[in-house]
Amino acid sequence: MFNIIRERLAQGYRTGKYPKVEPVLAQRFRGRPVIKPQLCQPQCSLCIDSCPYGAIERINGKICLDMGRCLFCPTCTDICPHGALTFSNDFRLASNTRSGLIVDDTEYPMVQELNTKMKKLFGRSLKLRQVSAGGCNACEADLNVLGTLTYDLGRFGIQFVASPRHADGILITGPISENMKSAVLDTYAAIPEPKLVIASGACAIGGGPFRGSPEVNNQLGGVGDLLPVDLYIPGCPPHPYTALDAMIRLMGQIE
Amino acid sequence: MSQSKLIRFRHGTAIPLSELPLLDFTTFRESLLEEVGNHARVASFFGHPNENVLDLYAILSHDWQGELALLHTQVKDSYPSLTPDCPQMHLFERELAEQYGVRPEGHPWLKPVRFHNAWVGCADIWGRDPLQHPVPGDMEFYRVEGEEVHEVGVGPVHAGVIEPGHFRFQCHGEEIMHLEISLGFQHRGIEQMLSGGPHPTTPYQLEAAAGDTTIGHSCAYSQVIESLSGRDASPRAQALRAVGLELERLANHVGDVGAMAGDVGFLPTSSFCGRIRGDYLNLSADLCGSRFGRGFVRPGGVLFDLNLEQVANMLNKLEILEKDSRGAIELCFNNPSVLARFEGVGCVSVDDAETLGLVGVVAKASGLVRDTRLHHPIGAGIKDYAPPVIEVEGDVCARGNVRRREIYASHELLRETLNNLPEGTIYTEPAALAPNSLAISLCEGWRGELVHCAITNDAGKISRYKIVDPSFHNWSALALALRGEQISDFPVCNKSFNLSYCGFDL
Numbered sequence: 001m002f003n004i005i006r007e008r009l010a011q012g013y014r015t016g017k018y019p020k021v022e023p024v025l026a027q028r029f030r031g032r033p034v035i036k037p038q039l040c041q042p043q044c045s046l047c048i049d050s051c052p053y054g055a056i057e058r059i060n061g062k063i064c065l066d067m068g069r070c071l072f073c074p075t076c077t078d079i080c081p082h083g084a085l086t087f088s089n090d091f092r093l094a095s096n097t098r099s100g101l102i103v104d105d106t107e108y109p110m111v112q113e114l115n116t117k118m119k120k121l122f123g124r125s126l127k128l129r130q131v132s133a134g135g136c137n138a139c140e141a142d143l144n145v146l147g148t149l150t151y152d153l154g155r156f157g158i159q160f161v162a163s164p165r166h167a168d169g170i171l172i173t174g175p176i177s178e179n180m181k182s183a184v185l186d187t188y189a190a191i192p193e194p195k196l197v198i199a200s201g202a203c204a205i206g207g208g209p210f211r212g213s214p215e216v217n218n219q220l221g222g223v224g225d226l227l228p229v230d231l232y233i234p235g236c237p238p239h240p241y242t243a244l245d246a247m248i249r250l251m252g253q254i255e
Numbered sequence: 256m257s258q259s260k261l262i263r264f265r266h267g268t269a270i271p272l273s274e275l276p277l278l279d280f281t282t283f284r285e286s287l288l289e290e291v292g293n294h295a296r297v298a299s300f301f302g303h304p305n306e307n308v309l310d311l312y313a314i315l316s317h318d319w320q321g322e323l324a325l326l327h328t329q330v331k332d333s334y335p336s337l338t339p340d341c342p343q344m345h346l347f348e349r350e351l352a353e354q355y356g357v358r359p360e361g362h363p364w365l366k367p368v369r370f371h372n373a374w375v376g377c378a379d380i381w382g383r384d385p386l387q388h389p390v391p392g393d394m395e396f397y398r399v400e401g402e403e404v405h406e407v408g409v410g411p412v413h414a415g416v417i418e419p420g421h422f423r424f425q426c427h428g429e430e431i432m433h434l435e436i437s438l439g440f441q442h443r444g445i446e447q448m449l450s451g452g453p454h455p456t457t458p459y460q461l462e463a464a465a466g467d468t469t470i471g472h473s474c475a476y477s478q479v480i481e482s483l484s485g486r487d488a489s490p491r492a493q494a495l496r497a498v499g500l501e502l503e504r505l506a507n508h509v510g511d512v513g514a515m516a517g518d519v520g521f522l523p524t525s526s527f528c529g530r531i532r533g534d535y536l537n538l539s540a541d542l543c544g545s546r547f548g549r550g551f552v553r554p555g556g557v558l559f560d561l562n563l564e565q566v567a568n569m570l571n572k573l574e575i576l577e578k579d580s581r582g583a584i585e586l587c588f589n590n591p592s593v594l595a596r597f598e599g600v601g602c603v604s605v606d607d608a609e610t611l612g613l614v615g616v617v618a619k620a621s622g623l624v625r626d627t628r629l630h631h632p633i634g635a636g637i638k639d640y641a642p643p644v645i646e647v648e649g650d651v652c653a654r655g656n657v658r659r660r661e662i663y664a665s666h667e668l669l670r671e672t673l674n675n676l677p678e679g680t681i682y683t684e685p686a687a688l689a690p691n692s693l694a695i696s697l698c699e700g701w702r703g704e705l706v707h708c709a710i711t712n713d714a715g716k717i718s719r720y721k722i723v724d725p726s727f728h729n730w731s732a733l734a735l736a737l738r739g740e741q742i743s744d745f746p747v748c749n750k751s752f753n754l755s756y757c758g759f760d761l
Contacts, residue, residue: 003586003589004523004586007523007527007582007583007586008523010579010582011527011530011579011582011583014530025540026537026540026541026544027541028540028541028542028543028544028559029540029544029545030544030545030550052454052455052456052459053456053459071459071549071550072544072545072549072550073459073549073550074544074550074558074559075550078558087544130416131412131419132416132417132418132419132441133419134440134441134442134443134757135418135441135463135466135757136462136463136464136465136466136757137417137418137465137466137467137755137756137757138463138466138467138469138547139466140416140417140418141466141467141547142536142546142547143416144415144416145529145532145533145536147416147529148526148529148530148532148533149526149529149530150529150530150533160415160416162414162415174441175443177440177441177442177443178371178388178442179369179370179371179388179391179439179440179441179442180391180411180419180440180441183411183412183419183440187412208463209456209459209460209462209463210443210444210445210448210460210463211456212448212456213443213444213445213447213448214444214447215371215442215443215444216443216444236463236549237466237546237547239546240533
């Protein structure tokens with residue numbers, strides 16, 4: 001007993017103060033891409049060609065990066081000789097819409113809160129059923145981290161629950177393998193209305209590393225092809241702060 | 256055994272296919288059984304379609320000699336199963352049957368493994384419709400009938416935030432008589448996507464073979480490509496990979512000890528370890544920007560270096576984390592009520608471990624010395640690896656203790672490696688791959704031995720890539736460990752194994 005108390009004192013108080021205090025992330029953390037068109041050379045396509053998942057495109061002469069396809073590897077930024085494409089340390093990446101994940105040189109909008117009716121229902125208490133559907137377990141691992149005392153998800157009223165009957169929404173990770181498709185649809189159907197759908201991680205948004213495999217189900221637009229998605233959380237896997245920020249903004253807990 | 260029947264080699268070299276003796280099946284079978292009788296174990300066994308026949312390759316590991324042996328034969332539609340004489344082959348044979356429609360005659364437990372259509376145009380041996388995707392879990396489960404016997408089915412969707420899998424318990428009251436595990440829900444078709452490669456997408460897919468073993472799988476993959484291109488990664492790159500591997504081991508082992516404590520209701524260790532695990536992941540992010548080591552290892556080396564200041568910074572953080580980890584872990588292993596729940600539960604005997612060809616934490620907890628870092632080292636960073644941690648009881652406590660001691664050994668190893676990083680470059684572009692060759696690499700991921708094997712075609716492209724995650728061997732041990740245990744002990748048993756679904760399903 002005394003040992004436990006002594007160890008508790010030694011370990012200290014560890015819960016982060018987000019959203020009041022900004023977290024300090026690793027210097028090398030690759031967050032939201034920053035595009036500087038003034039440095040970009042119009043004839044150059046090095047970054048576009050370097051991305052094996054086609055996340056970068058030139059639209060109307062301007063470079064755009066689709067965070068729904070991006071795996072946040074350092075390839076494109078390393079190859080750009082002009083410094084026109086870099087990753088910032090900003091972990092606020094999520095969007096309410098699929099097209100909202102496309103970053104250009106304009107200001108990136110934050111997640112919008114739910115409409116008044118839904119916010120009244122879910123703004124202070126959001127119970128989610130998580131379904132892992134063919135991913136690699138990294139998304140799940142960093143969602144579980146949200147339950148540790150560093151993030152303490154419960155203090156925002158968010159909880160992962162065991163039964164879809166107790167849930168207000170479904171959070172899907174993974175590219176929806178053929179073998180998990182019916183389980184995903186059944187779980188969604190078992191959640192009472194009204195309900196939310198959250199697609200978390202590159203796989204759920206657009207197939208991630210497995211885009212194009214005949215064994216997975218999102219060749220076109222990801223989970224969005226099967227279910228109406230309310231929140232997209234990009235990353236491979238998303239940083240816990242990316243997921244936390246996305247969910248509490250959706251609930252209207254950040255002004 | 257005459258040398259002409261098989262090839263003995265160390266991993267890290269590419270072997271021209273023309274040098275491999277082709278054995279008739281009887282000789283193959285006898286040689287394999289003889290090798291296994293001489294303390295070899297089956298590291299990998301896979302097929303490769305070759306016109307009308309199926310080439311079979313068996314890779315056997317002689318751990319104490321640091322050697323691998325390779326046996327090669329051909330079969331057509333069926334062959335006499337090796338499983339009755341060599342139970343380590345059981346899943347490999349089921350896998351082959353599902354992929355290529357070859358029937359291992361006399362296999363005692365011939366059921367689908369991952370529930371996908373056959374890879375070649377052949378009849379499905381379970382008579383499933385080739386035009387429809389198989390239904391996962393659609394197979395005959397082993398059933399016990401009788402008064403007061405009942406069945407408990409769990410999954411694919413589990414109660415927590417974990418991967419999908421289906422478990423069927425045959426119970427008598429609280430006692431589990433039999434557990435059958437049916438996986439395949441995470442099957443993404445990684446091995447098929449690799450054929451014709453390496454593609455630009457390949458490193459990303461291998462990093463996501465099992466996300467918690469990103470660095471392990473990407474090291475194993477990189478070593479295969481480096482072996483085939485005849486160009487090793489620089490000593491500095493190899494040392495940095497070793498740093499990444501140990502950080503991965505620390506994060507997962509600490510998380511597992513916390514999860515085991517949580518499952519017996521000992522919350523101090525559970526919550527401390529949850530936080531500490533995250534801090535080890537942050538060290539991986541310090542190294543390469545990703546908490547899971549994404550984008551760190553590539554064939555040819557690594558993409559991120561550490562300067563002197565960064566090394567010093569990492570050593571400082573490690574020192575603090577080591578103290579926190581020891582405090583949190585010792586609390587749990589010094590607590591009699593925790594030990595009462597850990598000890599004597601979920602035992603795997605050394606004989607069963609050897610028969611099933613177990614690897615990694617599970618094998619070490621049952622008294623088997625199996626550690627790639629010791630037996631099959633590659634590169635500079637790992638050459639001074641001390642003898643691995645061994646426990647003998649084979650129970651939940653032993654698996655926890657292996658992790659606990661490996662955590663402390665990893666701290667030591669990291670300090671050693673970070674203080675002695677060799678000078679030099681971190682990346683050299685790999686050369687073209689040798690055509691018509693075979694290369695194997697082994698890497699000690701945190702769960703155990705990862706075996707990657709590639710065969711190239713005339714053009715030097717991959718025609719078959721085979722991955723063996725430690726979970727492939729070890730899931731059977733979980734089922735075995737549960738026999739005669741109470742169903743309420745399943746969670747802590749399961750956590751003490753903490754096997755990968757996606758690493759198995761691929």
